[in-house]
Amino acid sequence: MKIRRALVCSILVSFATLNLVAQPANWEWNYLRKLEQNRTTAGIHFNQFISDASDPLALAIPAAFFIKGVIAKDQKDKRRGIYLAESFAANVAFTYLLKKTINRKRPGEIDPTFSVLTPASSRSFPSGHTSEAFSLATSLTIALPKWYIIAPAYTFAGLVGYSRMYLGAHYPSDVIAGALVGSGTAWLSYQFNKKIVQRKKSAPR
Numbered sequence: 001m002k003i004r005r006a007l008v009c010s011i012l013v014s015f016a017t018l019n020l021v022a023q024p025a026n027w028e029w030n031y032l033r034k035l036e037q038n039r040t041t042a043g044i045h046f047n048q049f050i051s052d053a054s055d056p057l058a059l060a061i062p063a064a065f066f067i068k069g070v071i072a073k074d075q076k077d078k079r080r081g082i083y084l085a086e087s088f089a090a091n092v093a094f095t096y097l098l099k100k101t102i103n104r105k106r107p108g109e110i111d112p113t114f115s116v117l118t119p120a121s122s123r124s125f126p127s128g129h130t131s132e133a134f135s136l137a138t139s140l141t142i143a144l145p146k147w148y149i150i151a152p153a154y155t156f157a158g159l160v161g162y163s164r165m166y167l168g169a170h171y172p173s174d175v176i177a178g179a180l181v182g183s184g185t186a187w188l189s190y191q192f193n194k195k196i197v198q199r200k201k202s203a204p205r
Helices: 002-016 028-037 041-072 076-103 127-143 147-166 171-202
Strands: none
Touching: 002 041, 028 147, 028 171, 041 076, 041 127, 076 127, 076 171, 127 147, 127 171, 147 171
């Protein structure tokens, strides 16, 4: 019940913000303009690399855990791989729903004079790359709560979010929302799995 309430509340809050996020605030444009004016060749290459790495890592890491679990006959790694994949899928679905519902235009669509270095066809809110990266970081943290996993995972997720703004693809609020959606879906996936395990243990045999 707690999981359902949390999920319902998160959905209601998200829909309640439709009018608030349809148009970006002035401070967001000011921040994006400042980033645009201070871009460098090295910065563009680095942020493009970070942004491009998000999708492959989000797919490769769950697959790597699952394959390792199969080869080594390690049930823990298999379950970790499945959980990471479930978190990824839940995040993609919820992010897609929000993008379609809120339908916020990208910075380059609203202002054609703004320089966009990584064009995208989907809607702007929330940032899919950011939600993906934070979903991976949070699910990895839950699956393997070690500092040497947590620190690089969240550092990378933060860099992904920054790169999306640096490249002109998203507003700051897109990135903030993406981080919340990604972390939230990973946590909800974990709680859902924990409930299933508890029910199996308590079921009569």
